[in-house]
Amino acid sequence: MSNLVLFDDPTIRPALLPFTFTRPVADIRVGILTIAEKWAIRLDTTPSFITETYLSGKYPLQTATSNLYVNGALCPTDELVDRLKTLALGESLISPSGLLMALHTDYVVKEAAQLTDLPQHTITFDAMVPTIRHLWSLIAANGIQIQSDFVLLTAGRQSQPITDPFTRCYAPENVFIEEGAIVRAAILNAEDGPIYIGKDVIISEGSVLIGPCSFGEGTMVHYNSSMRKNTSVGPYCKVGGEIGNSILFANSGKGHEGYLGDSVVGEWCNLGAGTNTSNLKNDYSTVKLHSYVTKNPVDTGRMFCGLFMGDFTKTGIGTMFNTGTVVGVNVNVFGTGLPPKYVPSFSWGGAIDGFMTYRLEKAVQVAREAFKRRNQAFDGQEESILREIFTIERMGSPHNTPLSFLTDL
Structure with a gap:
């Protein structure tokens, strides 16, 4: 080859x-x-x-x-x-x-x-x-891709058995569990699609998993969680509450109650307790998303479309996101009310008091601490990438969006 x-x-x-x-x-x-x-x-x-x-x-x-x-x-x-x-x-x-x-x-x-x-x-x-081709292509394709990847990863292999007597499994032939995974008092329903549970994953008591869905190596699903179909949780994430038709890339946290629907969350993000996303407009019209290409909202053609959040972004407790929201890299969102439908990278603030530029040195420090919490090294490459994105978004690159654009779309 x-x-x-x-x-x-x-x-x-x-x-x-x-x-x-x-x-x-x-x-x-x-x-x-x-x-x-x-x-x-x-x-x-x-x-x-x-x-x-x-x-x-x-x-x-x-x-x-x-x-x-x-x-x-x-x-x-x-x-x-x-x-x-x-x-x-x-x-x-x-x-x-x-x-x-x-x-x-x-x-x-x-x-x-x-x-x-x-x-x-x-x-x-x-x-x-x-x-x-588009942000919404990810949520449109995710369910089919889970099924395709499931076949790729499990062909010719034997799943680890479910040994917990209090776990109920529907269509167990569509469930694959890697070594070291722990499942306790959960409901696994794979009748409509496969469920993949990676190495050393923990599925805690009272959780309900509906396939197709997947959970990458080292991920923890907290107790009483609802993981709905077409959901992919990448390696080393911590998730809880209710998640449906969504993707978390890796090393991100949504450990508390709150709904994440038809959304994509990057790496090293954290959603505070009670963070909720809207994924359906009250008038049932199709959702528009901010485009980095046109600098304007574009019609996704989708009725269901939630939040698209770049790496290193965090939300405070009780944060709410409107239908079709795009949030950049290394953003800190907090406070009451609905933030704008587009928040540029390295922004700090919320709907009530508005946003200001997130200080670069502070942002780098927080990113370094996030890596340390997962026993990973935040090296010079990672730091230089963040510094370049800050320059692109804040210092006049073609992708730069001035803070005056921070209004609801």
Whole structure:
């Protein structure tokens, strides 16, 4: 197999902000796995990335004499993987809409925009491939991706048994439990889709899990929690209350009562007790979301659409979010009332008193402490990424949004 490189499509990456402020497109979690993890398992290789320069230290590019460049927004399917294995040198795949899907070449490319300029024989690939083009693509695709990843991760393997006599399981053949996981006095209903419980996960007493849903390694589900279908909780998260059709990437906390619906929460976030999200408008109209591309709200075409929260963001107790809210990286939201439907990165405040810029040094200090609480090292790479995002969002980059824009959309 050729060297695998997952590239950020320059037309897609901006549409997936704020999550792509801190990661390549392919490091986004949808289903049980990140997109990069799906490719790594299917092609039995370790991919590298073409992404923004300030992210390249954490996500480096590795090239060889033969390179397979694959669009990082594509979730692999059997048909696509089989076709890529036979893609000849100098051939590329495009979708019927003209999206560059993959290119096999001996050229070394460091910027995604250069890929279309290389000599290539273009082939249209007609089969459907799940593509994460928009923020709402994540919640639209999550249930199907959980099921796809479940098959990928469990094929030919035996689940650990449920030994707790007080746990009730419906459709146990659709439940897979990894080593070290603990399930106590819970209800697992996998009749409508699989339930994946990762290594060392704790499912506490009184919790109800409805498949399809997944819980990554080291995650804790607190007692009396309701985990509704199409929910993915990444590794080392702490969750409680009610969650439905939502994704938490990794190392984030929603440990208390409150509803999180049709939402995506990045890494290193924490939702204070009683934080609630609205995911349905009172008039049942489709939800609009702030676009980092147009700087205006765009219609998602979805009736159900909640909160999209970038990494390192936190909420105070009792925080409420309106339908279709986008919150950037390293934001601190607190107080009563509904915050604006768009809050830029490095903001500090709430609906009543407004927002001010979150001091960079304070934000870095808090991020460092968050890593320490999980016994992880906040290194120079992590710090430099946050400092660059602060510059992008606050110091006049094309993505910068002035504080005067902090009004309800």
